Amino acid sequence: MAQDAFLRLHDAVVRRSGKSILQIDDFELDFGQHLALLGPNGSGKSTFIQLITREVLPLYREDPAVLFMGNPRATLAQVKKTVGMVSATMQDQITVHLPVLEVVVGGLYGTLGLPHGTELLEADAQAARTALDELGVLDLADRDVMTLSTGQARRVLIARALIHGPKVLVLDEPCTGLDPAGMFQVRRSMRQLAQRGVTLVLVTHYPEDIVPEIQRMVLLKGGRVFADGPKDQLMTSRYMTELFDVPLQASRTGDYFSLVGAY
Numbered sequence: 529m530a531q532d533a534f535l536r537l538h539d540a541v542v543r544r545s546g547k548s549i550l551q552i553d554d555f556e557l558d559f560g561q562h563l564a565l566l567g568p569n570g571s572g573k574s575t576f577i578q579l580i581t582r583e584v585l586p587l588y589r590e591d592p593a594v595l596f597m598g599n600p601r602a603t604l605a606q607v608k609k610t611v612g613m614v615s616a617t618m619q620d621q622i623t624v625h626l627p628v629l630e631v632v633v634g635g636l637y638g639t640l641g642l643p644h645g646t647e648l649l650e651a652d653a654q655a656a657r658t659a660l661d662e663l664g665v666l667d668l669a670d671r672d673v674m675t676l677s678t679g680q681a682r683r684v685l686i687a688r689a690l691i692h693g694p695k696v697l698v699l700d701e702p703c704t705g706l707d708p709a710g711m712f713q714v715r716r717s718m719r720q721l722a723q724r725g726v727t728l729v730l731v732t733h734y735p736e737d738i739v740p741e742i743q744r745m746v747l748l749k750g751g752r753v754f755a756d757g758p759k760d761q762l763m764t765s766r767y768m769t770e771l772f773d774v775p776l777q778a779s780r781t782g783d784y785f786s787l788v789g790a791y
Contacts, residue, residue, distance in 0.1 A: 540586040540593040550575040562728040564738045567748035612689030615700035629669045632656035635688035659687035679710020696727040740783035
């Protein structure tokens with residue numbers, strides 16, 4: 529195993545209510561290797577991500593089932609320092625009127641905004657401005673987050689995830705609910721982050737989200753790895769049809785792929 533591996537899984541089994549919901553025989557992801565997880569609902573994508581973030585733990589093994597940067601006992605603090613997380617569902621949690629700047633600073637505390645009684649420090653505010661600027665939305669810093677478009681809010685959440693300088697960014701269905709303009713902006717941000725050296729782990733149903741910088745795909749089905757390999761080899765009509773159990777036609781335009789139903 530490479531010493532700089534971000535994550536290694538071996539015989540990692542997650543059970544719930546006595547039933548195995550995810551079983552990963554062998555998996556390794558290095559820093560700088562961008563990955564897309566693709567699969568139908570219930571395939572285990574969310575559980576896979578929760579293994580990364582230590583929100584769930586696999587069955588005990590004498591040989592550790594999970595190595596996080598080579599450490600079998602990584603703490604949540606270590607994981608949160610290394611990994612940033614963005615999901616479409618986070619947006620549903622924004623139900624109060626807050627300045628965008630404070631929402632982003634909340635990423636330093638794991639909250640959507642400043643914790644009660646916490647003073648906004650200038651150093652933290654500047655870090656938030658830097659993150660917003662990197663996402664091209666610095667002009668939103670003083671806006672009420674409740675007044676933003678869905679696409680603007682999604683980029684603000686990415687800035688929130690980046691404020692502490694994580695090496696890895698997990699994007700869980702980042703384009704869900706966005707219009708074409710919002711999808712364009714989020715996907716462009718993903719490309720810029722990958723080119724800057726942030727490792728991307730993308731969870732999606734849609735091949736259109738898989739930007740050119742992401743070259744590896746893991747296909748999940750029924751809680752198991754259905755296939756793991758280069759995007760060019762797996763993004764085919766045959767693999768997609770077998771993965772989703774419906775006739776699908778994969779097509780390619782430049783460096784992007786898309787799927788349509790073969791009705």
